[in-house]
Amino acid sequence: MSSNRKMSLTVQVLLGMALGIIVGLVINLTGLINHSFVDNYIVNGLFHVVGKMFVNALKMLVVPLVFFSLICGVCGIGDIRMLGRVGGKSFALYMLTTAIAIATAILIAVTFGIGKGMNVATDAQFAGKESPPLTQVLIDIIPSNPINAMANGDMLPIIFFSILVGVSMLMVGRKARSFIEGAEIANEIMMKMVNIIMAVAPYAVFALIAKAVATLGIDLLASLAGYVGVLVGALMFHLFITLMIILKVFSRLNPIMFLKKIRNVQVFAFSTASSNATIPVTMRTVTQRYGVDNSVASFTVPFGATINMDGTAIMQGVATVFIANVYNVELGIGGYLTVILMSVLASIGTAGVPGVGLIMLSMVFTQVGLPVEGIGLVLGVDRLMDMIRTAVNVSGDATVSCIVAKSENKMDLDVYYDPEAGMLDAEDAIHIDESIEKELAEVVEKVKRSEQ
Numbered sequence: 001m002s003s004n005r006k007m008s009l010t011v012q013v014l015l016g017m018a019l020g021i022i023v024g025l026v027i028n029l030t031g032l033i034n035h036s037f038v039d040n041y042i043v044n045g046l047f048h049v050v051g052k053m054f055v056n057a058l059k060m061l062v063v064p065l066v067f068f069s070l071i072c073g074v075c076g077i078g079d080i081r082m083l084g085r086v087g088g089k090s091f092a093l094y095m096l097t098t099a100i101a102i103a104t105a106i107l108i109a110v111t112f113g114i115g116k117g118m119n120v121a122t123d124a125q126f127a128g129k130e131s132p133p134l135t136q137v138l139i140d141i142i143p144s145n146p147i148n149a150m151a152n153g154d155m156l157p158i159i160f161f162s163i164l165v166g167v168s169m170l171m172v173g174r175k176a177r178s179f180i181e182g183a184e185i186a187n188e189i190m191m192k193m194v195n196i197i198m199a200v201a202p203y204a205v206f207a208l209i210a211k212a213v214a215t216l217g218i219d220l221l222a223s224l225a226g227y228v229g230v231l232v233g234a235l236m237f238h239l240f241i242t243l244m245i246i247l248k249v250f251s252r253l254n255p256i257m258f259l260k261k262i263r264n265v266q267v268f269a270f271s272t273a274s275s276n277a278t279i280p281v282t283m284r285t286v287t288q289r290y291g292v293d294n295s296v297a298s299f300t301v302p303f304g305a306t307i308n309m310d311g312t313a314i315m316q317g318v319a320t321v322f323i324a325n326v327y328n329v330e331l332g333i334g335g336y337l338t339v340i341l342m343s344v345l346a347s348i349g350t351a352g353v354p355g356v357g358l359i360m361l362s363m364v365f366t367q368v369g370l371p372v373e374g375i376g377l378v379l380g381v382d383r384l385m386d387m388i389r390t391a392v393n394v395s396g397d398a399t400v401s402c403i404v405a406k407s408e409n410k411m412d413l414d415v416y417y418d419p420e421a422g423m424l425d426a427e428d429a430i431h432i433d434e435s436i437e438k439e440l441a442e443v444v445e446k447v448k449r450s451e452q
């Protein structure tokens with residue numbers, strides 16, 4: 001396969017994204033969005049349906065993928081004590097990166113004094129919702145019914161159950177062998193499904209982004225330029241500087257290589273605004289492009305999608321400073337420390353799904369005594385901000401996965417430093433070998449005959 005062909009899927013996805021932005025902007029700026037045909041049949045018709053189908057397809061993979069890859073991960077770990085170390089290290093790193101993220105965001109926002117002397121009139125309303133309290137989060141880690149947890153896509157209980165199944169399989173020993181082999185095969189099948197879904201990504205990314213941009217309050221961007229500018233700046237600072245310094249310091253891996261290979265994951269996160277829905281793509285990239293062993297990635301990726309939200313924390317830091325300034329509330333060091341603590345804790349219990357950052361924000365506001373309806377001020381631009389911060393969230397998940405894998409010697413550096421490793425092109429993704437096809441048909445025939 002030529003490298004040109006291999007490049008094509010990434011390039012196609014990026015093209016889909018660029019085209020989506022252009023088409024969305026045209027629809028929005030020319031006022032076409034107010035045309036009922038365009039609104040009903042194109043933006044909320046075609047784009048909406050294609051985009052939602054794609055997000056559903058990604059979500060469809062998450063639960064079985066996490067379940068089987070974790071079972072394989074636990075069984076293939078070789079030393080069960082490693083499980084505790086991987087858990088401890090990734091938890092510590094996820095909390096650390098989130099705390100650093102929000103602290104820097106607050107510092108940057110305070111330095112720029114965003115929102116000072118601003119008088120933004122808004123009719124947008126925001127009714128605060130509750131995030132679950134930490135005690136409940138702890139209780140819910142253990143599912144009373146694993147099927148329920150899987151049906152709801154609750155990541156922490158699914159992780160807990162899958163690990164327990166894997167550990168128990170190890171305890172059962174040889175008898176469980178065929179089950180382990182079955183899980184390996186199931187995991188491989190799920191990974192193939194990821195490839196199939198990725199093959200249609202360019203079109204879906206186009207639809208998702210065109211719809212988001214077309215319906216975005218672009219006029220709001222200008223009136224909130226200070227907030228948006230500082231927020232995007234803080235997010236980029238975290239992605240390119242903080243995370244890359246952390247990667248270099250803790251693992252000595254080359255950040256440039258990391259950034260080159262993370263693009264695909266970021267585009268998926270950006271267009272779906274959901275770390276959870278991006279899990280299949282993150283998992284694929286971390287294992288096949290960075291060379292992280294499945295025994296680490298199967299845990300760190302879904303765990304990170306749930307508890308690690310650097311980008312979301314940054315939004316909370318910037319929004320807190322912004323709204324405190326607009327409402328002329330002096331938070332002081334104590335207030336800001338509370339904000340940092342609350343955001344880090346809130347990120348543990350909330351899933352990586354679209355818009356959850358706002359729910360966490362209302363919890364933080366209640367804690368420090370800021371008016372929750374103030375969130376209405378930033379509501380109009382939040383969808384776009386959500387897309388950008390989700391891309392930062394998943395980059396954090398991948399960074400920590402690499403650091404933990406490297407420290408446990410569970411990383412193939414040849415894969416990490418090979419620019420083409422794990423690259424995919426659309427034809428490759430859905431390729432079926434004809435001879436294998438015939439062979440499998442014969443197998444089915446044989447089984448049928450033996451049954452007669």
Ligand code: ASP
Pocket residue numbers: 273274275276309311312351352353354355356357358386389390393
């Ligand atoms: N959409 C984000 C995520 O999935 C969470 C948020 O900031 O709302 O990671």
